[in-house]
Amino acid sequence: MAYHNTFFVLALMAIASFVAYATDPTQLQDFCVGVTDPNQALFVNGMFCKNPMEATPEDFFFKGLDIPRKPNNLGVNVTLVSAMQVPGLNTLGISLARIDFAPYGLNPPHTHPRATEVLTVMEGTLYVGFVTSNLANNGGNKLFTKVLNKGDVFVFPQGLVHFQFNVGNTPAVAIAGLSSQNPGVVTIANAVFGAQPPISVDVLAKAFQLDANVVKLLQSKFGMSS
Numbered sequence: 001m002a003y004h005n006t007f008f009v010l011a012l013m014a015i016a017s018f019v020a021y022a023t024d025p026t027q028l029q030d031f032c033v034g035v036t037d038p039n040q041a042l043f044v045n046g047m048f049c050k051n052p053m054e055a056t057p058e059d060f061f062f063k064g065l066d067i068p069r070k071p072n073n074l075g076v077n078v079t080l081v082s083a084m085q086v087p088g089l090n091t092l093g094i095s096l097a098r099i100d101f102a103p104y105g106l107n108p109p110h111t112h113p114r115a116t117e118v119l120t121v122m123e124g125t126l127y128v129g130f131v132t133s134n135l136a137n138n139g140g141n142k143l144f145t146k147v148l149n150k151g152d153v154f155v156f157p158q159g160l161v162h163f164q165f166n167v168g169n170t171p172a173v174a175i176a177g178l179s180s181q182n183p184g185v186v187t188i189a190n191a192v193f194g195a196q197p198p199i200s201v202d203v204l205a206k207a208f209q210l211d212a213n214v215v216k217l218l219q220s221k222f223g224m225s226s
Helices: 002-022 188-193 201-208 212-225
Strands: 076-081 095-101 106-111 117-123 126-131 143-148 153-156 161-166 172-178
Touching (some): 076 106, 126 153
Antiparallel strands (some): 117 172
């Protein structure tokens, strides 16, 4: 009897282990379309691995993150250090970014579909925040904000809309750690009003309760910058 009980427990453990290893890995890109003919296309979830015996220190190295970058028209510049810049990050599930802000510069509302972000302010003062997904009780969204000074840290949970705004009249710098080798970014305004081909004016006008001409104006602005 004891033998049968032991066998039953071991069998359950084996099944549980199989199920654990059979689950899908977290995706490292927006999608990966399956093909039946391997000669038609080939793309892996991540990057192909170099022979470990051929790896070099340069595969794990990035130089120049101390250099300020010129901000864009919104007053921000994001320098990402991911597996594309440091191949040694492949499969390690982490990346890094330097964010340079001009005075009153804005990193506009955006999401990282594959990563949680931990932000540390190195210089300046930032007003930051994120918005929850639709709440179960009323379908609303709660905003969490904080004013960060040098040395302060703030967390943006994976997939949630968030932003950073330099509220000072001097440049600001932040460093962000991200929990994916390819976190991805969806800038809300660009995605909605700058998609190519464009989203239907009727759809956007109804969704945002705007006049169709306003939607067309927004599409013309973001469409040119996409």
